[in-house]
Amino acid sequence: MGPSMQTKISDNQSLRFDVPIYLVIFVECYSIWQFGIIYYSGKTLSILGRTPLPVQIDTTAAAIVLGGIASVLVSWFLGRRLVGMLRSVLPLALVSTLLLFFPLPDGILTAAFYVQVFLCLLIFGCCHGLAILLYSEKSALMTAGVGTISVAPAIILLQGEFFPVPYGAVVAVSAAMILLMLIASWRLPGGEQPLQFAGRAERGSVPKFLFAGLLLLVLMATLLMEMTLSIAEGTPHGTAVLYFFSIVSGLLFLLLWRGLKKSPLRIFSMLLAVMCVGFILAVASAAFPRARLISCGVLGLSFVVFMMISYFGQTLFRLYPSRWIVPAFPLMILLGIIVHTLALEGLREHLTALYAGYGLTAAVMLVVYLQMEPYLNYHRKRFEQALPAREDAAGASFTEGIAVSEMKAQGPEPVPDNSSIAANPEAFAVLSPTERIVTDLILQGFTFGEIADQLDMKENAQRFHRKNIYSKLGIHSRKELFALAGATQT
Numbered sequence: 001m002g003p004s005m006q007t008k009i010s011d012n013q014s015l016r017f018d019v020p021i022y023l024v025i026f027v028e029c030y031s032i033w034q035f036g037i038i039y040y041s042g043k044t045l046s047i048l049g050r051t052p053l054p055v056q057i058d059t060t061a062a063a064i065v066l067g068g069i070a071s072v073l074v075s076w077f078l079g080r081r082l083v084g085m086l087r088s089v090l091p092l093a094l095v096s097t098l099l100l101f102f103p104l105p106d107g108i109l110t111a112a113f114y115v116q117v118f119l120c121l122l123i124f125g126c127c128h129g130l131a132i133l134l135y136s137e138k139s140a141l142m143t144a145g146v147g148t149i150s151v152a153p154a155i156i157l158l159q160g161e162f163f164p165v166p167y168g169a170v171v172a173v174s175a176a177m178i179l180l181m182l183i184a185s186w187r188l189p190g191g192e193q194p195l196q197f198a199g200r201a202e203r204g205s206v207p208k209f210l211f212a213g214l215l216l217l218v219l220m221a222t223l224l225m226e227m228t229l230s231i232a233e234g235t236p237h238g239t240a241v242l243y244f245f246s247i248v249s250g251l252l253f254l255l256l257w258r259g260l261k262k263s264p265l266r267i268f269s270m271l272l273a274v275m276c277v278g279f280i281l282a283v284a285s286a287a288f289p290r291a292r293l294i295s296c297g298v299l300g301l302s303f304v305v306f307m308m309i310s311y312f313g314q315t316l317f318r319l320y321p322s323r324w325i326v327p328a329f330p331l332m333i334l335l336g337i338i339v340h341t342l343a344l345e346g347l348r349e350h351l352t353a354l355y356a357g358y359g360l361t362a363a364v365m366l367v368v369y370l371q372m373e374p375y376l377n378y379h380r381k382r383f384e385q386a387l388p389a390r391e392d393a394a395g396a397s398f399t400e401g402i403a404v405s406e407m408k409a410q411g412p413e414p415v416p417d418n419s420s421i422a423a424n425p426e427a428f429a430v431l432s433p434t435e436r437i438v439t440d441l442i443l444q445g446f447t448f449g450e451i452a453d454q455l456d457m458k459e460n461a462q463r464f465h466r467k468n469i470y471s472k473l474g475i476h477s478r479k480e481l482f483a484l485a486g487a488t489q490t
Contacts, residue, residue: 005205008196012133012321015193019139021146026184028147029177030120030127032154035229037174038120061341063114067121068334075125075327080192082129086185089126093119094178100171116174123181125330130188131310132317132326133195140314141257141264144307148250152243159239197323206320207445213372214316215332218309220365222336224275225306227358228299230344231282231292234351238296245300253304265377268308272366275302279359286352309333319379374482375445381486427484430472438465442478443485 003011019027038060078085096119099112131140158165158173198205232238249271256262281295309329317325347354428436434455441451448466452459475481 003196005198005202008198008321009318011194011196013318015195016134016136017139017189018136019142019188021142023184023187024139024143024146025150026180026187027127027130028143028151029180029184030123031147031151032158033174033177033181034120034124035151035155037158037170038117060114060117063117064121064337064341065334067118067124068330068337070118070122071125071330072327072334074122075129075330076323079129079133079197079323079326080195082126082133083185083188083190084192086123086126086181087190089119089123090178090182090185093123094175094182097171097174097178100174101168121334124333125327128310128313128329129326132313132329134189134193135310135314137311137314140311141308144304144311145250145254145257148253148304148307149247152247152250156240156243162240196321198321202320206316207375207447207450209447210372210375210445211316211320213368214312215328217312217365217369217372218329218332219336220361220368221306221309222333223340224279224358224362224365226337226340226344227354228275228278228303228306230340231299231355232296235292235296238293241293241296242300242303245297246303249301249303250307252301263377263380264308264311265373265380268305269366269369269373271302271305272362272369274298275305276359276362276366278302279355279362282355283352283359285355315376315379318383372445374478375443378443378482378485427473431469435465435469435472438462439469439481439485442466442469443481 074085075082093116096112096115100109100116104112131143135143154173156162158170228242229239232242235241253264253267253271256267257264275298278295278299278301281291281298285292285295313325313329343354343357347357428439431439437455438451441454446454448459448462452462455462470476470481473481473484475484
């Protein structure tokens with residue numbers, strides 16, 4: 001008989017580690033390479049395609065699709081060896097970049113650039129996979145804040161907002177970013193990580209509502225990110241304004257999260273609302289042209305939304321350690337890129353309609369997220385209750401160069417079980433043991449049918465339990481139930 005789901009989750013948690021800030025910045029050099037150079041090369045994703053190149057590049061669609069597919073496959077088959085994969089692939093990316101320095105035939109230069117685009121998409125899945133599978137929650141959130149702050153200045157300079165950037169400088173920056181990522185890969189724990197994945201029989205252990213909702217968030221966030229970059233690119237000085245305010249976004253996120261101890265989930269919803277305002281301003285710019293530049297600034301203030309994708313992947317994997325989760329994220333992102341490419345190609349001459357469509361997407365994303373936020377917050381509080389003050393110790397061990405095996409000797413991080421409601425006797429003492437379990441499952445996001453299946457009872461019986469729970473607690477809605485649970489948890 002194999003390990004239980006709780007054991008798998010606990011063992012996987014014991015593998016997580018804090019990443020030093022300098023390594024967070026080194027790994028996030030990927031974003032400079034991707035958003036500062038690859039994105040603006042050709043007109044597949046970009047409106048103007050203004051990255052200087054030695055050869056004419058009409059489209060990078062094939063390399064993007066193939067790289068995205070390779071990213072999905074690598075995440076699926078080599079999920080336990082992502083660091084080793086980075087160590088193998090990054091030298092190839094560095095060689096293909098250095099080839100662009102030399103006066104080679106156009107065919108070779110074109111091939112070298114397509115290889116670079118392919119590897120950029122492939123490495124994308126590995127970087128996100130590291131955050132999902134191995135980073136601590138603190139490191140995943142620090143990546144969102146510090147990563148946003150560190151990459152923005154370089155992208156502003158690379159896009160020639162203040163002075164023309166020669167082709168040689170672009171290639172040099174690409175090579176430097178890849179080299180720093182390679183250094184980071186050798187500083188991270190290598191080897192095969194003994195991750196344990198959930199089996200098919202354990203699919204019912206995660207609410208389908210949250211599983212599907214988080215994947216939908218990733219898809220919509222990708223679409224909105226691509227459109228945000230397009231809006232800024234099509235606006236004079238828009239890219240500089242966008243990334244300047246993205247620095248403000250990163251600083252604001254760190255202030256609210258680290259300084260004022262606000263929940264990252266609530267910060268996300270606030271920034272998502274700001275993004276909706278940005279798209280409204282973009283649509284209004286058809287009648288008021290000056291609103292276009294303002295929209296770039298407002299969208300920049302919400303930029304951390306895009307950088308938190310890996311954090312939500314980590315949240316999902318912590319709830320349900322399926323091997324599908326890591327490849328599902330690059331798959332959703334690839335689908336988002338394809339949809340954006342098709343939309344941009346079809347509506348390139350009707351940008352106002354395109355902005356309106358993306359504004360509607362932002363509004364839908366906000367509504368979907370607000371429906372999920374109470375459940376995500378409840379799951380996060382359950383983990384906070386159960387996890388000891390171990391992550392700081394893990395981070396200290398990492399920075400001192402102690403092997404991961406020594407970190408694991410500290411023991412796995414315990415995870416909450418389905419009886420966490422019983423830890424609040426003051427509020428829930430009036431409930432029977434079965435009602436407490438039903439209450440916990442409701443707060444986790446399970447539907448009536450899913451709860452009935454888990455407890456091997458008829459759905460009508462589960463509804464009867466819910467009616468009794470509400471009556472005994474003196475409440476009338478899930479909103480009140482969340483408020484009661486939140487008020488009694490620390």
